[in-house]
Amino acid sequence: MTAFIAVDWGSTSFRAWSIRAGGQVLAESRSAEGMLHCAGSATGFAPVLQAHLAHLAAPADTPVLICGMAGARQGWIEAPYATLPAPVAALAGAAVRVPAEQTEGRDVRILPGLAQQIESDVMRGEETQLLGLALAGHQGLACMPGTHCKWALLQNGQVAGFRSYLTGELFDLLSRHSILRHAMPESLRIAPDDPAFLAALDLALADPAALFGALFGIRAAELLGTRSKGESAARLSGLLIGAEVGCQLRAAEGQAVVLVGQAGLGALYAAALHRAGLSFTPADAEEATRAGLIAAAREIWGTAQCKQ
Amino acid sequence: MTAFIAVDWGSTSFRAWSIRAGGQVLAESRSAEGMLHCAGSATGFAPVLQAHLAHLAAPADTPVLICGMAGARQGWIEAPYATLPAPVAALAGAAVRVPAEQTEGRDVRILPGLAQQIESDVMRGEETQLLGLALAGHQGLACMPGTHCKWALLQNGQVAGFRSYLTGELFDLLSRHSILRHAMPESLRIAPDDPAFLAALDLALADPAALFGALFGIRAAELLGTRSKGESAARLSGLLIGAEVGCQLRAAEGQAVVLVGQAGLGALYAAALHRAGLSFTPADAEEATRAGLIAAAREIWGTAQCKQ
Numbered sequence: 001m002t003a004f005i006a007v008d009w010g011s012t013s014f015r016a017w018s019i020r021a022g023g024q025v026l027a028e029s030r031s032a033e034g035m036l037h038c039a040g041s042a043t044g045f046a047p048v049l050q051a052h053l054a055h056l057a058a059p060a061d062t063p064v065l066i067c068g069m070a071g072a073r074q075g076w077i078e079a080p081y082a083t084l085p086a087p088v089a090a091l092a093g094a095a096v097r098v099p100a101e102q103t104e105g106r107d108v109r110i111l112p113g114l115a116q117q118i119e120s121d122v123m124r125g126e127e128t129q130l131l132g133l134a135l136a137g138h139q140g141l142a143c144m145p146g147t148h149c150k151w152a153l154l155q156n157g158q159v160a161g162f163r164s165y166l167t168g169e170l171f172d173l174l175s176r177h178s179i180l181r182h183a184m185p186e187s188l189r190i191a192p193d194d195p196a197f198l199a200a201l202d203l204a205l206a207d208p209a210a211l212f213g214a215l216f217g218i219r220a221a222e223l224l225g226t227r228s229k230g231e232s233a234a235r236l237s238g239l240l241i242g243a244e245v246g247c248q249l250r251a252a253e254g255q256a257v258v259l260v261g262q263a264g265l266g267a268l269y270a271a272a273l274h275r276a277g278l279s280f281t282p283a284d285a286e287e288a289t290r291a292g293l294i295a296a297a298r299e300i301w302g303t304a305q306c307k308q
Numbered sequence: 309m310t311a312f313i314a315v316d317w318g319s320t321s322f323r324a325w326s327i328r329a330g331g332q333v334l335a336e337s338r339s340a341e342g343m344l345h346c347a348g349s350a351t352g353f354a355p356v357l358q359a360h361l362a363h364l365a366a367p368a369d370t371p372v373l374i375c376g377m378a379g380a381r382q383g384w385i386e387a388p389y390a391t392l393p394a395p396v397a398a399l400a401g402a403a404v405r406v407p408a409e410q411t412e413g414r415d416v417r418i419l420p421g422l423a424q425q426i427e428s429d430v431m432r433g434e435e436t437q438l439l440g441l442a443l444a445g446h447q448g449l450a451c452m453p454g455t456h457c458k459w460a461l462l463q464n465g466q467v468a469g470f471r472s473y474l475t476g477e478l479f480d481l482l483s484r485h486s487i488l489r490h491a492m493p494e495s496l497r498i499a500p501d502d503p504a505f506l507a508a509l510d511l512a513l514a515d516p517a518a519l520f521g522a523l524f525g526i527r528a529a530e531l532l533g534t535r536s537k538g539e540s541a542a543r544l545s546g547l548l549i550g551a552e553v554g555c556q557l558r559a560a561e562g563q564a565v566v567l568v569g570q571a572g573l574g575a576l577y578a579a580a581l582h583r584a585g586l587s588f589t590p591a592d593a594e595e596a597t598r599a600g601l602i603a604a605a606r607e608i609w610g611t612a613q614c615k616q
Contacts, residue, residue: 116528117534119525122528122531148524163521165520165523166482166487166520167520169487170486173486178474178477216472216473217429220430221428
């Protein structure tokens with residue numbers, strides 16, 4: 001029997017699971033109706049959630065716990081950032097309830113994002129994943145590749161600090177919208193064992209700042225015929241990922257590293273970590289998100305609700 | 309009496325001067341009809357040049373010497389890159405003549421761009437400016453701010469090597485098209501004594517790679533209310549320019565530096581060079597371009613033509 005519905009509502013994707021009291025997944029419903037879709041349409045957020053709840057055949061009194069961009073200022077209901085350090089109890093306690101008139105009376109709550117004040121940084125959604133990882137016993141650094149890649153320090157079951165990198169967005173901007181676009185092939189898929197990717201990784205890992213002086217050269221080399229378009233894309237990716245990992249090397253010293261994987265991008269980061277001499281444990285992003293949502297749901301609705 | 313017409317035909321601007329044999333400027337004609345305008349219109353290049361020649365009242369037999377993007381592959385007539393090292397004679401000797409049917413029989417030539425093979429890099433237009441600087445006695449490093457900022461080493465009257473940085477284009481992409489755009493004010497004009505600009509300069513000069521970990525924080529700080537939009541723009545500019553100058557510090561050691569100025573951007577680079585502890589001589593970009601074109605014209609048409 002369903003104890004609650006767990007939802008990961010990101011910028012571009014929606015994922016919901018009905019969860020039993022023991023934490024097992026009963027059913028799943030996913031779509032591309034992310035925050036950007038809902039905020040930009042006349043439909044809005046409520047009908048999207050209702051449709052997925054219907055698809056999951058969720059009883060009318062089953063509560064829903066949401067993490068991610070649905071809680072952003074431009075999302076459904078703003079769930080103001082919680083601040084560091086953030087144990088499960090702090091996140092759960094800061095969850096914001098969606099007004100009942102928008103939920104047909106159902107108890108629907110959105111977990112806050114996480115803000116770091118000293119070195120300004122924010123996240124929405126990853127904090128729940130990180131709690132899931134912490135609860136699974138991970139300690140040390142978590143590397144979370146993506147448009148805005150994040151490196152977080154897990155200590156004593158909570159997030160102690162983190163830093164975001166624009167790496168994914170920079171690759172997109174440079175490969176599609178800068179002068180370098182003239183040197184890019186149609187397919188921007190990079191193989192993690194591409195020699196041009198690996199050579200660029202090594203260059204940037206050894207000296208992250210070398211990236212600056214190497215970017216324009218990508219266009220020049222293609223223009224002068226000394227590098228193919230496929231090699232140019234691999235070089236750009238290797239320079240950017242290598243610079244990011246290179247910047248984190250000092251922080252990674254003596255720490256266990258967990259790589260929160262995504263299909264293609266995860267393999268590129270795995271190659272970078274390997275090249276940097278960092279051993280790491282892979283982790284599944286969705287599993288971590290669900291574990292974080294389950295822990296927070298127990299905190300909010302108590303063991304009775306989640307063990308009925 | 310006009311000896312020849314000197315033209316600087318850039319991506320977005322056209323500038324022509326009628327030059328006396330002694331090198332003095334008799335008249336000037338300028339517009340926004342750069343390479344991108346001409347290549348993208350049905351008009352093309354020839355009528356634009358003719359209109360400016362008419363405006364300068366250039367006699368039908370006066371030759372024309374052009375530098376810049378008009379010689380690019382996507383320009384008027386491709387003038388293949390000359391390679392390093394590049395004294396005046398090499399550039400002048402590699403000038404390409406525009407077919408007479410496109411010039412009403414006039415002798416019109418386009419100077420080549422400059423290519424560096426070992427660390428792939430290219431320039432078009434700046435090489436002529438650099439020759440002008442070299443002829444004026446400049447030795448050492450020339451810093452040329454712009455969309456694609458260039459640092460060139462001048463030795464014994466020629467360009468010995470150079471490196472381009474995407475700094476200006478990165479500022480544009482990040483401030484207008486990335487997640488950071490949400491943190492930017494309407495006016496992106498930065499004052500060279502803005503404290504947020506100077507603090508970011510210092511950070512990136514000391515550690516150019518620090519930029520990577522600091523970019524996303526610009527958005528986060530504005531979101532958390534700890535930095536205004538004006539400060540965010542100044543910080544982005546300071547981080548980018550500081551990282552570029554910081555990357556060049558080792559190359560600048562023991563070298564004289566000349567800063568080839570442009571109004572607003574030149575002042576920001578002057579602040580960065582000052583903050584980096586580099587003393588420099590300012591130079592006028594247009595004057596340098598004309599000096600390079602005059603020297604090349606003398607090489608091509610001889611002293612007779614240029615002293616008639």
